[in-house]
Every structure is written in structure tokens, then in C-alpha cells.
Amino acid sequence: xxxxxxxxxxxxxxxxxxxxxxxxxxxxxxxxxxxxxxxxxxxxxxxxxxxxxxxxxxxxxxxxxxxxxxxxxxxxxxxxxxxxxxxxxxxxxxxxxxxxxxxxxxxxxxxxxxxxxxxxxxxxxxxxxxxxxxxxxxxxxxxxxxxxxxxxxxxxxxxxxxxxxxxxxxxxxxxxxxxxxxxxxxxxxxxxxxxxxxxxxxxxxxxxxxxxxxxxxxxxxxxxxxxxxxxxxxxxxxxxxxxxxxxxxxxxxxxxxxxxxxxxxx
Numbered sequence: 001x002x003x004x005x006x007x008x009x010x011x012x013x014x015x016x017x018x019x020x021x022x023x024x025x026x027x028x029x030x031x032x033x034x035x036x037x038x039x040x041x042x043x044x045x046x047x048x049x050x051x052x053x054x055x056x057x058x059x060x061x062x063x064x065x066x067x068x069x070x071x072x073x074x075x076x077x078x079x080x081x082x083x084x085x086x087x088x089x090x091x092x093x094x095x096x097x098x099x100x101x102x103x104x105x106x107x108x109x110x111x112x113x114x115x116x117x118x119x120x121x122x123x124x125x126x127x128x129x130x131x132x133x134x135x136x137x138x139x140x141x142x143x144x145x146x147x148x149x150x151x152x153x154x155x156x157x158x159x160x161x162x163x164x165x166x167x168x169x170x171x172x173x174x175x176x177x178x179x180x181x182x183x184x185x186x187x188x189x190x191x192x193x194x195x196x197x198x199x200x201x202x203x204x205x206x207x208x209x210x211x212x213x214x215x216x217x218x219x220x221x222x223x224x225x226x227x228x229x230x231x232x233x234x235x236x237x238x239x240x241x242x243x244x245x246x247x248x249x250x251x252x253x254x255x256x257x258x259x260x261x262x263x264x265x266x
Contacts, residue, residue: 001028001029001240001241001243001244001245001246002244002245002246003025003028003029003030003087003240003243003244004028004029004030005029005030005031006029006030006031006086006087006243007030007031007033007082007084007085007086007087008022008025008030008031008032008033008085008086008087008088008089008243009032009033009035009078009082009085009087009088009089009122009126010022010025010032010033010034010035010089010091011035011069011089011090011091011092011118011119011122012035012069012091012092012093012141013034013035013036013045013089013091014034014036014038014041014042014044014045015041015045015191015192016189016191016192016193016232017091017141017186017189017191017232017235017236018034018089018091018092018141019034019045019048019049019232020232020233020235020236021089021091021141021232021235021236021239021240022034022045022049023048023049023052023236024052024233024236024237024239024240025087025089025239025240025243026049026050026052026053026061026062027052027053027054028240028244029053029054030061030086030087030243031061031062031063032049032061032062032063033062033063033064033065033078033081033082033085034046034049034062034063034064034065035065035067035069035074035078035092036064036065036066036067037066037067037068039066042064042065042066043064045064046062046064049062050062063081063082065077065078065081065082067081069092069118069122070092070113070114070117070118071113071118072121075118075121075122075125078122078125079122079125083129084126084129084133085126085129085136086130086135086136086137087136087137087138087139087243088122088123088126088136088137088138088139089139089141089239089243090118090119090122090123090138090139090140090141090163091141092114092115092118092119093114093115093141093143093159094110094111094114094115094156095153095156095197096153096156096197096200097150097152097153097197097200097201098152098153098155099152100151100152100154103154103155107155108155108158111155111156111158111159112158112159112162114159115156115159115160115162115163116159116162116163116166119140119163119166120166123138123166123170123181126138127170127173127179127181130179131173131174131177131179134177134178134179135178135179136178136179136180137179137180137181137182137242137243137244137247138167138170138179138180138181138182139167139181139182139183139184139239139242139243140163140164140166140167140181140182140183140184141183141184141186141235141239142160142163142164142167142183142184142185142254143156143157143160143185143186143187144185144186144187144188144256144258144261144262145157145160146160146161146163146164146183146185146254147161147185147254147262148223148261148262148263149161150220152201160185163183164183164254167181167182167183167252167254168181168183168252168254171251171252172252174251178248180242180247180248180250180251180252181251181252182242182247182250182251182252182253182254182255183253183254183255184235184238184239184242184255184257185254185255185256185257185258185262186230186235186257186258187221187224187230187257187258187259187261187262188216188217188221188224188229188230188259188261189229189230189231189232189234189235190229190230190231190232191232194229195209198212198213198216199212201216201220202215202216203215213228213229214227221261223260223261223262223263224258224259224260224261225259225260225261226259226260227259228259230257230258230259234257235257238255238257242255
């Protein structure tokens with residue numbers, strides 16, 4: 001992927017998609033910085049990421065930043081620890097299933113702060129340097145919910161649609177440069193918290209995990225062509241390509257890795 005020596009910052013990177021992305025970028029030779037709120041989880045994730053790097057001295061290329069990337073203070077810590085990056089992956093995000101009538105003003109604000117503003121802050125920090133150096137990659141990890149908004153996750157879908165707007169708008173600022181800004185849209189992906197989420201929408205929360213997953217896709221995601229959860233590594237493979245010099249002609253795009261759940265829009 002020609003990522004040797006590139007510096008990458010991945011938010012929400014101590015588990016799930018973010019950890020898979022960090023591991024894949026490290027495996028491709030990038031110097032990876034991970035961000036998290038728990039020192040114990042950061043240490044565990046850093047060890048896992050370092051193990052994927054091609055050299056024996058992998059730890060030298062891995063940085064663990066203790067900060068809450070969802071806050072302005074956390075973004076400032078990341079910027080102080082890592083003033084410039086070649087690749088920024090805005091993966092941090094939260095989700096839940098909630099009836100629209102029960103979504104409070106505070107819920108709307110929280111989801112916007114964590115899922116949207118966190119990435120906008122870091123892009124604001126790092127895009128100018130990328131433009132000055134005439135190379136860089138910014139990726140927003142959005143969701144199929146940005147296009148097919150689940151009726152029980154409207155506040156979440158709103159944030160993912162907003163990410164598409166930001167990524168496309170920022171891409172317009174890279175015109176004529178070797179900097180690109182893109183969004184990646186995963187479908188339902190296997191992660192640490194997905195079991196509780198699937199149980200929350202299951203007709204029988206005590207059913208076997210395989211039964212709950214089958215029911216979820218049959219009822220909640222019937223347009224999925226693969227009818228299964230996506231593995232984090234499958235998302236990471238696309239992200240690694242888009243983060244690489246090989247993807248130079250891909251800019252301002254919303255790239256799907258959703259198992260075919262999103263209908264084609266012409």
C-alpha cells in the first residue's frame with residue numbers, strides 16, 4: 001500500500017473497527033497513533049497494533065495518546081502530542097436504538113458532539129498542514145445509516161449523513177492538490193458492543209447469538225446481500241487502500257463496505 005513512514009492517527013481505536021484499521025495501517029508500515037480514554041485499553045491496543053507491524057521494533061512506531069477525542073480538550077491533547085499527520089481516520093462514534101419520541105435534546109447534542117464535531121475538530125487541525133505539504137488523507141468512518149436511516153436510530157443516522165457533508169465539503173478544499181478526503185460507509189459490523197445492541201432489538205434477547213443475528217438481518221436489514229455482520233478487518237482493508245497513495249484518484253467519495261445493504265443511487 002506504499003504506507004511506509006506515513007504517520008496515521010486513528011480515533012476510537014482501542015476496539016472494533018478502529019483497532020482493526022490501526023492494525024492494518026501498522027501492517028502496511030505506517031507509524032500509527034491510537035487515541036483512547038482508558039490507559040489499560042490503550043496499552044492493550046498498542047500491543048496488538050505493534051504485533052501487526054512488519055518490523056521487530058514495532059513499538060517505536062506506535063503511539064498511544066490518552067485523551068477523549070470527543071471533546072475539544074481531547075483534540076487539543078492529540079494535536080499537542082502529534083502536531084502533524086499524513087493520515088487522519090475519524091472513526092470515533094457512538095450508536096443506540098431509541099424511539100424518536102424519546103430522543104432528548106441532550107441526546108441530539110451528545111451524538112452530534114461525539115460523532116460529528118470530534119472529526120471536524122481534528123480535520124480543522126490537520127488539513128492545513130496536509131495542504132501545505134501537498135499530501136494527506138482524511139477519512140470519516142460513516143455508516144450505511146447515512147443513506148438508509150434506521151427509524152429507531154434517527155439521531156445516529158443524522159450524524160452519519162453530516163459526516164458525508166463534511167467530507168465532501170472538505171474534499172472541495174483540496175482541489176488541485178495530492179490531499180484527499182473521503183467517507184467510508186460500513187454496514188453492521190461485528191464489535192465489542194454489537195451483542196448488546198442486537199439483543200436490544202431482538203424479539204427474544206435470550207435466544208442464541210446466531211439466531212439473534214439472523215433475525216436482525218431478516219427484519220432490520222433485509223436489503224443486505226450478505227445477510228451477516230461485516231468483520232472489522234473487511235472495513236480496514238478498504239480504509240488502508242483509501243489511505244494509501246494508490247487511491248490518488250479517489251476524492252470526495254462515499255465508499256460503501258456495507259454488504260450491499262444500500263440501494264444503488266444513480
